[in-house]
Amino acid sequence: xxxxSWCLLADCRAWYSNSFDCDGPACYELAIAGPRGGDLKTVxxxxxxxxxxRMTSYGRDGSHLAQIIASHLTDGWYLHYRSWACPNKRxxxxxxxxxxxxxxxxxxxxxxxx
Numbered sequence: 825x826x827x828x829s830w831c832l833l834a835d836c837r838a839w840y841s842n843s844f845d846c847d848g849p850a851c852y853e854l855a856i857a858g859p860r861g862g863d864l865k866t867v868x869x870x871x872x873x874x875x876x877x878r879m880t881s882y883g884r885d886g887s888h889l890a891q892i893i894a895s896h897l898t899d900g901w902y903l904h905y906r907s908w909a910c911p912n913k914r915x916x917x918x919x920x921x922x923x924x925x926x927x928x929x930x931x932x933x934x935x936x937x938x
Contacts, residue, residue, distance in 0.1 A: 827906050830855065830864060834893070834903040839883035846875040851919040852907040854882075854889075854931070856896055864904055868931035869923045871916035875907050892931055 832840050833854070851871045855864035868889065872878035878887075886893045893903060910916040924932060 827853075827908050830904045830906045832902060833879065833905045834883065834897060835859070836897045836900065841880060841883060846907055846909045847877075848875065849873050849910045849913045849916045850875040850878075850907040851910060851916045851923070852878070852905055853923075853929075855904045855906075856901040857904060859900060859902060866927070867929060869920050869927075869929050871910075871913065871920040873913040873916075875909075879905060889931060 828846075834840065849872065851869065852875065853866050854868040854870075855866045857864045870878070881887045882889065882893065897903065908916075908919065910919060923929075
């Protein structure tokens with residue numbers, strides 16, 4: 825297994841749900857980039873029992889990252905994601921914890937109202 829390619833998830837006009845490729849457990853990363861592409865800045869890592877449902881939740885209401893996602897989209901950033909399919913949610917969570925120990929994800933730890 826390996827990471828999927830980066831997929832566009834949202835811009836200030838639309839959410840793109842046609843690229844969800846996993847309806848099972850996964851570890852995922854969110855990244856932002858400008859409208860002309862360029863280097864993506866990875867900003868968040870998470871895990872889920874169902875990738876399609878989780879990404880749809882971000883698209884529907886931003887989930888627990890609603891405020892920061894809306895702010896970046898309004899400022900012209902594009903939101904991307906990639907995922908790594910896992911055999912179960914426990915493995916996805918373990919992968920997330922491992923990545924959090926290795927890398928600084930600026931949006932992790934942010935909570936609404938903070």
